[in-house]
Amino acid sequence: MRQCQQALNDISTRHAVRLQWVPGHAGLRGNEIADKLARSGSGQQFIGPEPFSGVSRQNIRGKMKRWMEKHLALWRGPVGTQRQAGPILARGARLLSFIRTRSRAVIGLLTGHNTLRRRLHVMGLRNNPACRKCGTEEETSVHILGECEALASLGYVYLDSFFLDPEEVRVLGVGTIWNFVKETEFL
Numbered sequence: 001m002r003q004c005q006q007a008l009n010d011i012s013t014r015h016a017v018r019l020q021w022v023p024g025h026a027g028l029r030g031n032e033i034a035d036k037l038a039r040s041g042s043g044q045q046f047i048g049p050e051p052f053s054g055v056s057r058q059n060i061r062g063k064m065k066r067w068m069e070k071h072l073a074l075w076r077g078p079v080g081t082q083r084q085a086g087p088i089l090a091r092g093a094r095l096l097s098f099i100r101t102r103s104r105a106v107i108g109l110l111t112g113h114n115t116l117r118r119r120l121h122v123m124g125l126r127n128n129p130a131c132r133k134c135g136t137e138e139e140t141s142v143h144i145l146g147e148c149e150a151l152a153s154l155g156y157v158y159l160d161s162f163f164l165d166p167e168e169v170r171v172l173g174v175g176t177i178w179n180f181v182k183e184t185e186f187l
Contacts, residue, residue, distance in 0.1 A: 109141050109181055111141075116140060117129045121138075131148055133151055134150040144181075145180075146169060147163060154184060
């Protein structure tokens with residue numbers, strides 16, 4: 001409970017936060033979906049350390065796959081304010097087997113939901129979206145992974161190429177991307 005309160009306090013320093021009670025079984029779409037997912041997860045037999053979510057890995061993978069299939073067309077579409085890395089996202093369940101903190105960094109880089117300057121600029125948290133390494137382009141996922149001249153030598157060492165296009169990034173392993181990101185000190 002204390003962790004939840006601290007998280008809400010942290011979020012409220014940057015965003016307006018409102019907690020709202022939602023009556024159960026009242027036909028509210030989001031609540032009905034949550035109930036359905038809870039019932040689905042509660043029917044599974046749990047084996048492992050506490051605490052646990054009660055949702056099987058197979059169930060998570062299936063939901064993740066269906067969600068990715070549904071949204072992949074959006075990500076491959078025109079580059080928007082928060083879809084800079086859409087063209088390079090094509091991983092799926094490989095991320096589930098990766099360490100959680102590393103997965104979070106790689107997912108953030110691949111989806112554009114991260115702490116790179118372009119995203120922070122769009123959110124109104126930074127004045128300048130320019131790359132902190134080269135200073136010439138906006139600091140986006142696509143720029144970091146395949147275009148930044150200041151990171152070209154690291155790219156060659158970790159990604160086997162000075163510069164990559166999005167199609168080349170798609171075939172890189174999650175561990176390879178993590179090793180590169182770790183060395184760039186961006187995330």
